[in-house]
Amino acid sequence: MRHAEQVTFGGSALDRAGEIRNDPAALRAARDDPDARAILFWRGKPLISPARPARLVRLEMDHPVLADAAEETILLGRENGAARFAFDLSQWQPENVDEAALGGFLDPSEQRHPALGDDMVFAELRRVMTWLDPRDAELAATGRAMFGWHRAHGFCAACGSRSDMVQAGWQRACTVCKASHFPRTDPVVIMLITHGNSVLMGRSPGWPQGMYSLLAGFVEPGETLEAAVRREVFEEAGVQVGEVRYLSSQPWPFPASLMFGCAGEALSREITIDPVEIEDALWVSREDMMEIFAGNHDTILPARKGAIAHFLLENWLADRLD
Structure with missing residues (x-):
């Protein structure tokens, strides 16, 4: 991209x-x-x-x-x-x-x-x-x-002793068992899932009224980004996804994630949400998304500016995903 x-x-x-x-x-x-x-x-x-x-x-x-x-x-x-x-x-x-x-x-x-x-x-x-x-x-x-x-991470994960900040803050060292610990970044996939002229959007419980965004989830050990996209979309919305491609990444320090923005093509439109994962999911047409971004939609707010969801949706609307 x-x-x-x-x-x-x-x-x-x-x-x-x-x-x-x-x-x-x-x-x-x-x-x-x-x-x-x-x-x-x-x-x-x-x-x-x-x-x-x-x-x-x-x-x-x-x-x-x-x-x-x-x-x-x-x-x-x-x-x-x-x-x-x-x-x-x-x-x-x-x-x-x-x-x-x-x-x-x-x-x-x-x-x-x-x-x-x-x-x-x-x-x-x-x-x-x-x-x-x-x-x-x-x-x-x-x-x-x-x-x-x-x-x-003030304590050693190996022995439980307090660790010290070293290497100008980029490492912690245990003075007891000598283990070294390095900053963690958790990989997360966030998915622009489309079917025809529509994109799949969802919302989590507790979000402000009207706020919807792209579906997202943590990558599991032993999993590719593509597999994580397919698993998360199916778990949260019951939608099967076919081809997946990487688009862009974003450090997200809340607290320490790296968001991998991906595009995926849905193989079906039927939605079955997991209420433990999300509160709602729906398909939004390109025309409706343009109204949402313009602030003219009656019930849906645009994705938060600065977040990669907004960035991906903005580029989807402008046909700039290549």
Whole structure:
């Protein structure tokens, strides 16, 4: 697919500086570089300047706010030869935090640190991902996914002892049994399943009223992407799928997935949903989907902008899947 890397979180060609992650001297030099910058996160929320065009904030490495950050940092990569390090401020406790909103489907709350200007806020990445340019989006997604992985994997899976962050944040090492642990990315297939002029859409329980998207599911061990597409569509909607082809991928740091966008041709139109998996599924014609994307449909909302489902549907409507 020629437009594959135009998907949100893709296509910025970030230099990840992998060759210096295990080089203490090179890391020290990278941190001491006057052009190095800190990128901040609070409970997975990146620090941004939300005024349009929004941008991911990059602070100097000696900024006073970093006194509230955890000691361990993550090397995200380099921009124009200068390092970018992710700092976690989750131990800072803002006033009047709405805990119920945090981590919700679309958290609208913003947090402002007193050591930063009023034009800087910590904001939920799912809400602001389309505000950022590709480089900012990739840096934000990488930092969010990595801090999430460290929070969930603080103990050795082999012996249960606490592990330490090493290799500039890209590995955890157990000091007891010496096991090494690396960041996880879970493969997920998301499927543009068509039959004639229609596409198969579904919704999960708990989604906002009117929200539908493409069917999706995790790839199982020992399974190809094509097999996963056929299995997931049949399990969720009872629809048999024939030919399957890969289209595009998207890192999805909520918490740590890699979405594989695929196109598949349905062999039948009859739908039998699994109510444990999804709440509803239906076929939507190309004409109706155009009305949905225009915001003119009575009952169905367009797929969320920034998500690969929206990207695939948009390219399907424009006949740009080749």
